[in-house]
Amino acid sequence: MDEFDYSKINARLISSQNISIDETIILTGGLKAKSYDDLSVTFYPIWKNGPPIWGNEIACRDFQGFLKDRSIEVIGIKQDTKTENGNHWRWAPAKACHNPPHNNPSYRWTFISSGLRRSIKAGTSLNFIGDKSSQIIPDVDANKLSDLAQHIAIDLHQMNQAIVMMAEHLHNDLVGNGPRCSRYEHIRHFDLSSHIHAFFQAFSAARDHYAQFVAIQIDHKTVKGEHIDSMSNPHSPSKSLILLS
Structure with missing residues (x-):
């Protein structure tokens, strides 16, 4: 040739x-x-x-x-x-001026979710962690791990959104009112309160999804006899335990 x-x-x-x-x-x-x-x-x-x-x-x-x-x-x-x-x-x-945006927990959990899906699709077995590390996680729970990781990624992204909106609000307030603006000026603003509420709402969701993610991995899906999934009920014992942790 x-x-x-x-x-x-x-x-x-x-x-x-x-x-x-x-x-x-x-x-x-x-x-x-x-x-x-x-x-x-x-x-x-x-x-x-x-x-x-x-x-x-x-x-x-x-x-x-x-x-x-x-x-x-x-x-x-x-x-x-x-x-x-x-x-x-x-x-x-970030804690310094050298942290690129791709170094974001939200993106990392997205990678975890996609990695789990690829492992499941390839037929790779996933093991429990801790005392039961020699046992394989059932396929149903393995798929749920991937779903929960994606939920955590979304929750963290919503937290990011709320933090940026709060920072933008305070920045605009400072620029608009000058250095003499009162530190309590923001209390009158409903928009800032809604951003704060959105942050803690996303934080609570991330906490609950992460608790379920860990519970599956250690094969301990009940707390005081109640299934960990029921912690969406604010009166359940498992929810109370998560709030205290």
């Missing part, structure tokens, strides 16, 4: 659309920050005899000390992606 002459191919790599990615560090107190090439960080809003502006750049190596001296905490990293087909964002909790 004659060797193909690749030099005759006239091709070039093109992008089908323009993509713009912007990352914002979300901080407590309604503050935001941006990192520039992981070398420096700047804060917003800062007031200097006029409307709010971005502050001077601070070296990343001094970032944590700067926050600690002012009792400011990092909440997470928000990544906004703009394309010709629309915009979307993703978020991940």
Whole structure:
């Protein structure tokens, strides 16, 4: 067979659309920050005899000390992606300015769910953990593990949404009212209260789904004689145990 002459191919790599990615560090107190090439960080809003502006750049190596001296905490990293087909964002909790949004517990639980589904489809047996590690988890429970992992991923995503909305609300309040705004100003705002309610609702769901996920793995699906699935009933003993744990 004659060797193909690749030099005759006239091709070039093109992008089908323009993509713009912007990352914002979300901080407590309604503050935001941006990192520039992981070398420096700047804060917003800062007031200097006029409307709010971005502050001077601070070296990343001094970032944590700067926050600690002012009792400011990092909440997470928000990544906004703009394309010709629309915009979307993703978020991940963080304690520093070097945590990419894909490092998100919600995504990790999605991977766990898909991994379980692939194992089940391939006929791979799953074992209990703990004292019964030599025993195989029944197929019905194995499938339920995958479903629960997906539920946990959704719950955590809803928590992410609520946290970002709370941070955006406080940020807009700070920018709109200036540094003299009252720390109790937000109490009058129903929107913030609804975001807080949404957070704890998602938190409760994640807690309950995770409890069921663990219960299946240790083959201990009853608490005080009641099935773990019944903890959706707020008066059940198992629900009370989860609330106390």
